[in-house]
Amino acid sequence: MTSPTLDSAITILIVDDSEEDRVTYMRYLKSDISRSYHFLEASTLEEGLNFWRSHHPDLVLVDYSLPDGEGLELLEAMGEGVLVPKLEAIVLTGHYGNEQLILQTMRLGAADYLSKSEVTALSLCNRVGRVVDHLLLSRKLQRLQNQEIVMAKIALHIRQYFDLDAISNAIVQEIRIFLKADRTVIYQFNPDMSGVVIAESVLPPWETCLHRQLSDEYFPENMGGEYREGRVFVAPDIYKANLSECHVQMLEQFPTRASLIVPILRPNHLDNPLWGLLCTYQCFEPHLWDELDIRLLQQLSVQLAIALQQAELYRNLQNSNTDLENRVAERTAELFKRQQESIALIENSPNLILRLDRQLRHLYINSAIEKILGIPPAAFIGKTFREMGLPERSILIAEDTIRTLLITGIPQQYEIDFPLSDNRGIAYYQVSVIPEYDADGEIATILMVYADITSNKLGEIALQEAHRRWQSLLDNVRLIVISLDNEWKVEYANPFFLESTGYELEEVIGKDWLSCFVPQTEQVKITQDFIGFMGNPEQFHKYYQNSIVTKTGQERVVSWNNTILRNHNGEIIGTISIGEDITEKLKVERIKSEFISIASHELRTPLSSIRGALGLLASGVLANQPEVAQHMLNIASSDTERLVRLVNDILDLERLESNNVTLNRQWSDTSEICQQVIETMEAIAAESQIEIISNVPSQQIFADRDRIVQTLVNLLSNAVKFSMPHSQIHLEVEAITDEIIFRVRDHGRGIPESNLESIFERFNQVDASDSRQMGGTGLGLAICRSIVQQHGGKIWVESVVNQGSTVSFTIPHRI
């Protein structure tokens, strides 16, 4: 590919009827080796005119005198403007020095005048050379001028159009016309060096190749590289340009015979400046491309590159604008949608929303008001709460709150309740009062939002009520209630716990349960039993029994019912335990158990005798031993009596201790009571040779007379049993402020000090065999104590071993 300097040969038409002259002129002119001429020969005016019209010679050498007319007619024909306006003609004449002729020739526009007589090789060459130089210069100037015009037009297009397509189309059109080419195209590369024709100007009948795609194989790397470096491809004839077969095939696609291709480079794209190609083709015949054409095309490619940049910028701007417009449109649509949604939301909100002016007139109120008060929103507009006749209490609190808001500018909140329309009950609202400012920063309007909290409020009220009930229950229940946190710290202790243990609340709350309230001996076991239950609630002991320590150090046994406490996430947050103090219950159970055990023994003993005696009798083995048999009968009889007494005493004591016996209290005289006792015991005492001495004042006593008699008989009976014959027993009564004291004093063997308390326990005589030997059941003193306690009195014994005992009991005057 080369860009040679092109210089076309000058075509000279010689019109002269003298063949000899014509040959001479041609010989002369050919002698000028600095120039190259083509010659056309005409011997007549007509022939000359025809050649002029058909071949457009560059220069005409015309003889003045021609057989069919004057050479000046040819000048006139050339000068008519329908042909070529410039008259590059030299008139040859045999009339030397004819000034008129010279003047006429010049007037007609001839470039020069030459007398045939003066024609020499030198003169002719000089004259023709001068005209040719002028001609070429004129043409060049004309061309340059035309180029300027084309450039100006294209620059105008570039300024006029921002659209690349419009610019490209205008450029190819101008170039094709200017270069008189058959086809001009702009070809744009893709990144892979394939490409497409994006603009075209083509003369008929050639088919358009607009949008034609070319694969990358036509632009191998070396060629693409040369284009990138700004090289121009010039091929006056593709078949003589030593092109590759592939290249020729590509060019034939358009089709083309002569090609002029300049690259379009974008200087600001350093990595790949090659944007495309500006191609001009002569399709039919070879064409010698003028250097000016090449420069023009190069300049235009630069203009095109500028246009590309401009278009790119414009497109970016357009895109930005479009993008911006789209975004604005989207945002506007979104805002509109949101506004619509907000309006719909506000209108359909269950909350009451309203806006007031500073005079507390309604500017807006949503439709919730109709559901609440049964009044349409429109009725509120322009009116105050007061004008709408709302409940006085709600008006006052609203006005008060708004006044505070207007002074402080701080949003306010309050709760209010008012009755719903149609007797639908009370609704509770949380009211938010929010200031709305104008452009000057002044509060212009007030927004009020009434959030319906009825269900929450009712739930809260129900919760408070439930809490109050539980609290009341916990405060009053006669059970211990303790709540511990996860670290076994006391979170709650009910009053009964405090009452049972003697602690103050502040001595309990927050204290470690184990170390403060559990006996040290049980702490390890409890820790082991409850260890790990936090991680595995299945190990939790729902029912548990352990001791607690009171403030005075006493231990109380408590039976617990434990419950795990969890938060709303189901996580364990502690325990709550309800406990029953079973200390007394256990004691009673133990005593009962012991009693049953002893009673069982006491019952089995006479039963053994009875069974043994009767069994022997029934077997008949004593048939021959009547004395033994009789003795057995006596044993059976005696122990049957004993058994009856025992059973009676057990039942009597049980009734007394279980409070199943109602005392038949009445006013009685102590002396009468004691008299009855002495009468009962007198015979028995006399049998033991014991004297009963009584010193009983007459006092009124409010008591169950029979039970007092039973007690005194029992005490006297014991005294008789344990007194020596010929001794005395004293029965005394003493009245003091609040009570009457009965005393039974003997001079018997006495009771060791260690047994003074236990003798009142059941089956707990000083010597168990005593009761049997003395015919007792071992329950007498226990029964006495129970009777005395039932009357609100107390019983005790004072004794000195071997000197005697005094059993005393008191009966209050009145309980």
Place this chain on the structure above:
Amino acid sequence: MKNTSSKTIVLIDDEEYICQIVQTCVEVFSDWKVIAARSGKEGLAAIATAQPDAILLDILMPNMDGFAVLKRLKASTTLVDIPIVLLTARADLAEAHKIAELGVQGIIVKPFHPTQITSEISQILSWV
């Protein structure tokens, strides 16, 4: 049926009637000799003197109860091997492991059956 092999038994019980009935039963239904003692102290003396073939021992007695008597017997090298049968109202002692713990051969719970007491003693002590 009368048991013919002659044995001596010391009976310790604070209940006079029980002593009399047991004595009568044993004498009627066997030819064993019963020495009755009305307290633990009295019983230990009788055992030491008579060296009986067996001891019938009540538990609930005043002053020295049956457990105290047992302790003394177990502590005595000469008396430790005399078989003991408890005759008591303490039905709770009739469990095998308690009998073993106490170191006695068996127990007859009051109220006992008068015609069967000798056969029960024979069975407990494996007296054929």
